Amino acid sequence: MRRDGAVAALWLVAGALLCAGPARADVVVGVAVPRTGPIAGIGEQVLLGVQAAARDVNARGGIAGEPIVLDVQDDACDPGQAVAAAERFVKAGVRLIVGHVCSSASLAASDVYAAAGAVMISPASNAARLTDRGLPTIFRVSGREDDQGRLSATILAERFRDKKIAILSDDTPLSRNLADSTKANLNKIGQNEALFAAIAPGQTDDAALIKRLQAAGIDVVYYGGHYQEMGRLVRKAAEQGYRPQWFGTSGIATKEFGVLAGPASDGVLMTFNPDLRRKPEAAAAVKAFQAEGVDPDGFTLYGYAALQALAEAGNFAKSTDPKAIAETLHAERFNLVLGNVGFDQKGDVTAPGYVLYVWRDGAFGYAN
Template sequence: MHHAVTIAVAALAALFICPAGAEVLIGVAGPMTGKLEWTGTQLKRGAEAAVADINATGGVLGQQLRLITVDDFCDPEQAVAAAQKLVADGVVFVVGHYCSGASIPASKVYEAARVVQISPSSTNPMLTEHGRATVFRVCSRDDAQGLEAGDFLADQWGDRKIAILHDNTTYGKGLADETRKQLNRRGVTEAIYQAYVPGKDDYSAEIVALQAADIAVLYVGGYHTEAALMVRAARDRGYPVQVISGDDTATEAFALIAGPAAEGTLFTFVPDPRRNPEAADVVERFRAENFEPDSWTLHSYGAAQTWAQAVEKAGSLEPKAVIASLHNNQFDTVLGRIDFDDKGDLTTQSWVWYVWRSGEYVPVE
């Protein structure tokens, strides 16, 4: 009898020392299935690695983190449903979403629930222009990316025929429009500006039309799947159009789809965090697991790292305190030093040119 009482008392004591719910729930949201599954996996792997590393060093405020993954299919409605699920599950923070068209509608759900959201990769300016206090991002914006692309097109191909195609998504059209705006400011008018239908298996009809119009340069505002199919269709016809695109092209999946046609494709991406000394250990561990942390993997890791440091500096998980901490501190991460402006954007916007060479992307020298 005494033995049973002792066990019961010990169990009760344990409840007070480690209260149920001592785990802190956080979410990661992105396209975990479908054509962008590769990228969703990168977000998931980045967040998982960050959670494992944070937990190994004692968690946040002495509590362990648990990660919940949701699939938003890079779709606005599904993103809202995914955000609602995370909120219902009781998360206090979300790494995500990947696509701007998912992050923006989801941000309303998080704002209403006072859940902090840090996107690793949503580059459309409107994400932070809405002025939601809970929204941050650890990547640069498309108005800066479009400026870079528009200048490059004007400088290098101002006297040639340029086509700008976009997929009508928040990200793709937004980036195409920013690029076009800067190209036009520079006194160059594109020969073609039009939308294509995303998700098709073949873009040879679009390529035939560009070739007939004598287009020398194609700027693609959209995701890597379609850009890869376009460059492949062009090379299959022996058409040497220069394909240029944006940050979504920074993924091994582009080269897998495009094959040898990937060679020479140019695109803008943020400075590659795999080259950061601060990321060396994490990169090494990913590679030991046979996973290449390209594209936005380390941004996902860095988003979780930034939030965890903000919580520690605030000494609280209370949303208002964490938000103030994110605005008022600098954070040392795998992405380097992070600090936010009053909108939740990085104080320094940086885009770099890359080219596909022999199956990998390297900075343009």
């Protein structure tokens, strides 16, 4: 089955759950992801994972004996829309949420959830401030930006010590924070970048930027933003005969980057969370996805893990109460597709952080 067919099949499952209505279940789980806007591709990955996890959890009896009903909201990776979605959930009495994806959206919405005592578990947001505030009901199954920045700086220093490095960011929190963290850690190691610059997504003159990089003799371009901007830059630079070593982040962990960059994506480096498809604990979930014609790449299994964690905590506590689930998430360890993990007092998952990947033939895999 092609991916679009698989998506339709999973939506039939989700639709059946939604049509059943909350009256048939005590457990409504809100799902807040970007279904429109600049990173809808990553939102699709997360949603597929959540839908599959809901199906599997319900097959085993749901949470504390009650089946899950999904309430899906689109936040478009926008803080204002994220707050609106959070307020809709809270008004409807939804107190268990998987989301959001973008750090800016998660930061804005998390205040609403925390005030209402709702549990939010993000599958993808890596802003350190999300959990550093110590909000007791806010969690994530993905890594932190400061960990990603440290790894990026180490790789740059070890592999490209004698090269001219440019560090680029855009005006999103993800990009700014990753670029700042990478720069700070690189400088701490004793290596300075040749160029540190911010660009405006969708408004930057690509030709002028590429010319600037070329004129500065840049050998390595680190970009802390999302796949649309970087994919376009990589492709256009190659078309102009400029092929530096490109280095991206978790913001390009979707096959759409390979489509946008085309053959020029070959050799692009990227830091991202560990590939859960390789985890033995994820084997059953991966097999089920593959039977539907879906490759659960990128953030798909992180969406699965987020809902799985809520269900495991609820079943351990024998409760659907958000306070009990939050306390259990902080206190216990769980067998998830991530492995056997827990959550620290900040709400960060105890799973390993980030890994170096390389793009080949429109897909990404572990780098040597």
